[in-house]
Amino acid sequence: SGAWDRIISFDDSSGRPNANIYWYSDTTNSYQSIENLSKSLLNPLQVELITDSEAPSTSASITPPAPDGKNGWYTTEPQVLLSANEPGATYFKIDNGAETVYSAAFTAPEGTHTITYYSVDTAGNKEHEKTLQLKVDSSPPELSADLLPKHQGNYCFINEPINISFDATDTISGVCSTTATVDGRPILDGEQLRFSKPGEHTLIVACEDAAGNAVSKTETFVVGYEVAWLGSSATEDDAGNTLISTKWYSSIPLRFTVRDGVGYFVEDRTVRVVISDGSNTAAFTYGKTSPTVRINPCDEKYLLYVYTKNYPWLTAGGTYTVSVYFGGSDGVPVILHDVATLKLY
Template sequence: MNKLLLTNLFLILCGGWAQAQPHEATHHLDSAGRLYWNKKLPVYLWVSSTPDSAQQRLTRAAKPQYADPLYLDTEGLNYIRTRYAVDKETQNTVTPHQEVMLEIYADGMAPSIKNTFQDAQIHQAAGKTYYGSSLSIQLQSEDKMSGVKQIYYAVNSERFIAYTEPVQMDQQGEFEVKFYAVDFVGNASPVEQKQFIVDLEAPVSNLNVNGITKENVISLSSKIYLLKNDKLSGVKATYYKFDEGTYKVYNGKGIDFAFLEEGHHRITYYSEDEVGNKEQEKTFEFYLDKSAPLMAADILGDRYLANNQIYFSGRTKLKLTAIDNKVGVKEIKYSIDNGEFLEYQNPFYLPNVTGEHYIRYYSVDNLNNQTQSGNATGYEEFKHNVSKVYVDLTGPTLSHSINGKHLYRKDTLLIGPNNTIQLAAVDGESGLQKITYSFDGELSETEYTQPLTQAKEGLHQLEFFGYDNVNNRNVERLFFFTDHSAPKIFINFSVGAIDTKGNLDIYPAHVGIFLSATDTYAGLENIYYSLNDQAERLYSGQISRLKPNKKYRLKIRAVDYLGNSSTKEISFRTSRQQGSAKQ
């Protein structure tokens, strides 16, 4: 039974926390003698012949249901009046006639209240409002009738208390402030509330160095990062500077320090949150050694840099090396494409899938200095290094073209002395490195620099190879026949020689000359001839109409379809007369 009573009492008390106090409706007489009456209250009229007591209550009225009691109908000034005023001395009606009007003010409206949050920075995010240090809450109220009697406020679950001066929010945390005002006749405004968070705690920044020795020695391959955290309003900005330089805003990436000279340096840094809480400056001293890296990744095999992209072949291995001149390296671990971290033992092959890959690796020294190592500096001594690699597994695309006129006999390509073979290759990944070639099964390859020719007549096989910049190779083959044989020329006279003089055959003047030629491979295209060094003419039929008793020199040129040509020249004479052999 006693437990039940205690429980009920506790609930009753708790239920009163942060609840507006009850305020009784009443009346108020101000310093000017104005009477304010809560409009909700009834009015009972009493009359008396003496000023110090009420002798008789007035109850008789034309409409008693509205008169005993009566209620004031108008907000503000109301009057209780007589018909005419009577002079106190003469007891006669005052002339001119005038009413006696007794004032009473009806007040049925609660005060208005407003709040001002001042003297602190504000930040709003994710539906929450944050304030910084020195937050002061000022409450103001106004009442048009009886006036503001009191403002009350409560913080979180505390009881409402009277407001007397601005509320200083000097504690950190989440708050709910409630407030209302009461006038002199008991009208209370609705309870208003504000929810907000006071953030008095500065952010925390930590220096994170990847690649550093116990003696705080770093190299150009090291990385410096700043980690920052704020539990409430969030980090607005982080600043850093080297030595006596000017502060810069940290952009979240590795900090550039390559411009520093080799030697001792100091980095100073701090963070500021969204409501102006500023962290105390922190410093870290280190020695920059530009002569040797602490963690290195070496490529064993093919690689090439093009358009800011490093390409590797499927034959490439990655070698990881860590050097610690002070305490030595305990272990190296690596991960491929966000996979599980594996312990590094020996150089390993890069992925055999074309495309971009990410190799992450890190090392731990023999003191196990890692993230949140707990040492005096409080920074992360080793951080994952990330290398982006692009594995190129395909060689260039090869093509060829024949310069000059060429032929196909069935499925065999025929080329001649005027033809050249042009080779081409493209590679859309690491790019073309070179083209090489070999003829007829030669084991050695010759680098291609200009269009190719083949002087040896006969059937040939051309193998040409395209190498990309990571030494992926493709090969194409071309079979062709080289024709360097010129046509064979034949000359026939329509009649035989009738005489000989000085090693020259003599033919009748009416003789006709017939030309022909044969070609073994490409075939004869044209025959040309010239008499006595005249302009060369295309042979189209019998050469005739020679002049009598004249020496002739006949030059013949035969050309096949590949441009192979042969020439032949003869000299002879014609007789003085038709058919005469005497000269």
């Protein structure tokens, strides 16, 4: 009598046995002598081949491990790592895209997507497909804000109707909320504002998408008077820049009118005119006699005579900057309303 004893086992690279060799051992023989050992070597051998019919299993891990945005959205582009429990090949595809052999962790694209994956082991066993649903939106909404009309930059006129408009778009998770304020006061898209005093104002528009990405835009604008230079020596280009070209005399007259946004003449005694060549400056304020800025409501104009003898740096052939300011009292800040170029010949 005897029994089959396994004496050798062959494993694959994963440590799983794929072949065993058995030796029939006769219990009547003993290995205690050379004679019995030689007899036992004549006993038959049996080889057992073990087949692999078990499919592999693939797991997916994501970094970050859970959505870091709102409503189940990832706002950080997630990394997807696939791992099979035995040797072979792993495949994946995104939505209905081409199937790809997996080799390393990949970044899930923005949007709502289905990732399908599976593995095939070295014995040809194919795993049932698994799926992973991901929602990714790492981009903030696109935001626009504007106010009309504007004159030479973000400059608006007093008493002029100012239309505020803003809009937000988000093609991935969608816009969730949009808010706007002017100087902290909530406003609606398309709302019309008017200001009766010169001042600086701030428009802030904020938006958030469904994933929690937030964006804001700030527009600072100035409300003031419309300054128009008078006389044949003053010309204006298409961009609204004024050139005052006049002959050098002992007295140089500068004339301008000031109106609000609906065309009414404005008499504001906080007026201040500054002439500069970059190194030297001459400043003039309101007064009833020269060399101050006089206001004539009947003619609807402001008049300033500049006596060149008091400013030897004002010479023929020179080019200068003339700035007009208003404000500085009754809580109104000093605001630059207009800049013109003065050229003497």
